[in-house]
Amino acid sequence: MEALNPRVRFVWFAGTLLTALVLGAMAAAVDRFVVDVGVWVVAAVGVAALVFGVAYVVLKYRVWRFEIRDDDLYLERGVFTRVTTVVPFVRVQHVDTQRGPVERLLGLGSVVVYTAGSRGADVTIPGLTPDRATDLQRRLRNLAIESESEDAV
Structure with a gap:
């Protein structure tokens, strides 16, 4: 993790x-x-x-942890209510990086993973260096594309 x-x-x-x-x-x-x-x-x-x-x-x-596993993105977070999220790569629609003013000042960014599903079905991974955010965005995008092509077969 x-x-x-x-x-x-x-x-x-x-x-x-x-x-x-x-x-x-x-x-x-x-x-x-x-x-x-x-x-x-x-x-x-x-x-x-x-x-x-x-x-x-x-x-x-x-508490905040995440992991890219074989078929999904796994996240653990929450202080009062612990939240465990599993995002299958086949559900990923697109992946963005974002950097707010305070994040830019501190040399950080976030990755936002948008999924197929109901409203609010996106997941944000905060606290990443810009290089790590870009790398994670690229990796998640590629894994989503691979999952889509495997699902079609």
């Missing part, structure tokens, strides 16, 4: 930091305009959100 690049934790931490700032700002707005809860409560909301967010990022990174 392959782990994600450790720098993905910083991408996830950026989201956690943003969430903590928004929750802190909301608590400050409640303190200012609705009920005087005090500056300590406002600070506690922001700090608690940050602490829980950091713990969540650490646990998420420890």
Whole structure:
């Protein structure tokens, strides 16, 4: 099983930091305009959100794994709810790479595997170096093509 690049934790931490700032700002707005809860409560909301967010990022990174097997892509992820996903190559429609601004800053990217199926049937593998993402995209595409031709025989 392959782990994600450790720098993905910083991408996830950026989201956690943003969430903590928004929750802190909301608590400050409640303190200012609705009920005087005090500056300590406002600070506690922001700090608690940050602490829980950091713990969540650490646990998420420890669990996230993927593997390319003979006939499918296998993924394990999830902190509170463990999710195991198996994507047969014959179900793969196309494969993209993507790099958001924070990912580009940290030299990372993601691979998105779109599958035949219901809405939301795509799988994203985050935290890959650009070279690894491109290599994985190419490999998954080739395996999907091979599976399609074997299925037709």
